[in-house]
Each structure stands twice: as C-alpha cells, then as structure tokens.
Amino acid sequence: MPDSRAQRRRKRRILHTSDLHLDRIEDKACDSLTAIVNLAISERVDMVIIAGDLFDHNRVENDLVSFVVKQLRRLPVPVVILPGNHDCLVPGSVYEQAEFRDSVDIHVIGAPQGETLDLPELEVSIWGKCIDSYDADVLPLEGIPQPQGNGRWHVAIAHGYYVDKEPPLFYSYHISHKEVIDSGRDYIALGHLPMFRGVCFEPVAYYSGSPSMSGSVALVELDEEAGVQVTQCMLEGELT
Numbered sequence: 001m002p003d004s005r006a007q008r009r010r011k012r013r014i015l016h017t018s019d020l021h022l023d024r025i026e027d028k029a030c031d032s033l034t035a036i037v038n039l040a041i042s043e044r045v046d047m048v049i050i051a052g053d054l055f056d057h058n059r060v061e062n063d064l065v066s067f068v069v070k071q072l073r074r075l076p077v078p079v080v081i082l083p084g085n086h087d088c089l090v091p092g093s094v095y096e097q098a099e100f101r102d103s104v105d106i107h108v109i110g111a112p113q114g115e116t117l118d119l120p121e122l123e124v125s126i127w128g129k130c131i132d133s134y135d136a137d138v139l140p141l142e143g144i145p146q147p148q149g150n151g152r153w154h155v156a157i158a159h160g161y162y163v164d165k166e167p168p169l170f171y172s173y174h175i176s177h178k179e180v181i182d183s184g185r186d187y188i189a190l191g192h193l194p195m196f197r198g199v200c201f202e203p204v205a206y207y208s209g210s211p212s213m214s215g216s217v218a219l220v221e222l223d224e225e226a227g228v229q230v231t232q233c234m235l236e237g238e239l240t
C-alpha cells in the first residue's frame with residue numbers, strides 16, 4: 001500500500017517461534033531454545049517473537065527460569081514474549097519473576113485488553129493481548145485497534161485457533177478470519193498449533209510451529225519491495 005506521508009520502511013527480519021512448552025531444565029526443548037538464540041544471532045535478525053507457551057506451566061523451577069533468561073540475554077536484539085494459555089499471566093506467573101522484569105530487552109506483553117509495544121529504533125510496532133486466566137475465554141485478536149499511520153511496520157501476536165469457517169473445531173481462543181483481514185497489520189505471528197503453517201496471505205499470518213514438533217522456526221522478512229516473506233528454518237540438532 002503506497003503511503004505518501006511515510007518514507008519507505010527499512011527492511012526488517014524477525015525470528016518468530018512459539019510453543020516451546022519448557023517444563024524442566026533437562027528438557028530437550030531447552031536445547032531448542034539454545035539453537036533458536038544461536039540462529040537469531042547467525043541470521044542477524046532484528047528481533048525475536050515468542051508467540052505464547054514458552055513455558056508449559058507457571059510452576060517451573062527457578063533453575064529453568066534462570067536458564068531461559070540467560071539464553072534470551074545472549075540476544076543482541078529485543079525479544080517480545082506473549083503469555084499463552086499454558087504460561088498465562090495470572091498472579092504468581094513465571095513472568096512476574098524478577099529476572100524477567102529486570103531484563104530491558106525482554107518485553108512481556110502484559111495487558112489483558114491488549115497493548116502496543118513500540119520499538120522506535122526498529123521502526124516496528126507490535127500489538128498483542130496476553131492470556132490472563134485459565135478460563136479459555138480470551139479472544140486473542142478481539143479489540144485490536146487499527147494501527148497508527150506512523151511509518152512503522154505493524155505486527156500483531158496472537159495465541160489461539162485461527163478459524164476460517166464455521167463451526168469451529170475447537171471452542172476456545174478463536175482468532176477469526178475477519179479479525180485477521182481487518183487488522184491492518186503487516187504480519188501476524190501466531191502460536192498455539194504445533195506445525196509451521198501459513199493461514200492467511202493478505203495480511204500474512206503464520207503459525208511458527210513448536211520447535212519440538214516441527215524442528216523449526218519461522219523467519220519473517222518485512223520488505224517494502226518483496227512484500228512479507230516467511231520461510232521455515234530448520235533448527236540445528238532437531239529431528240526433521
């Protein structure tokens with residue numbers, strides 16, 4: 001969409017993952033996190049998005065939290081984390097731990113009504129709505145505002161089921177086709193389903209898949225000329 005007010009936006013690259021479901025420090029999924037951070041560094045991405053269920057539950061041990069924060073702090077770029085249905089933002093959530101709060105480049109989406117995180121140095125704005133209860137009544141894109149015409153890339157993060165026909169297969173966390181179409185975003189980073197899959201192409205919306213199920217992450221290129229390109233990138237050491 002040409003916008004006469006805006007300058008051409010600079011090309012950006014995002015590593016998008018979700019659903020690591022980390023449970024214990026001994027998990028193979030911890031190796032996946034290490035591989036993801038290595039890939040983000042070698043691919044020189046501008047930011048990392050974790051679209052829900054980084055942790056399998058909120059009662060994980062401190063050693064796992066320390067490991068995760070230590071890995072994420074290796075990233076030279078911002079990381080944006082959306083609490084999903086497993087690691088939802090209830091009182092006592094894993095994300096209330098001091099190590100998360102004290103990390104300036106680790107951004108946890110914390111507003112149950114949705115919030116926009118502006119990263120002006122990257123010229124990217126990210127909207128997301130955290131899951132804040134175990135009640136399964138959150139509609140992950142409901143109430144998403146139209147993006148402000150500020151010349152930035154506009155990304156949304158949502159953790160739930162994309163529903164493009166009725167009746168839906170599942171009865172919770174619905175993300176409707178209309179919400180995606182009307183979102184005004186350049187890219188929607190989805191989480192909750194295990195496999196890498198594109199569900200919409202205008203705008204572009206993909207599930208990254210769970211690294212332990214798909215062995216991969218999504219690499220997203222935001223490019224004015226080529227458009228939004230998403231590729232599945234296999235992780236080193238993962239089974240295919």
Ligand SMILES: [Mn+2]
Binds near residue numbers: 053
């Ligand atoms: Mn989930």
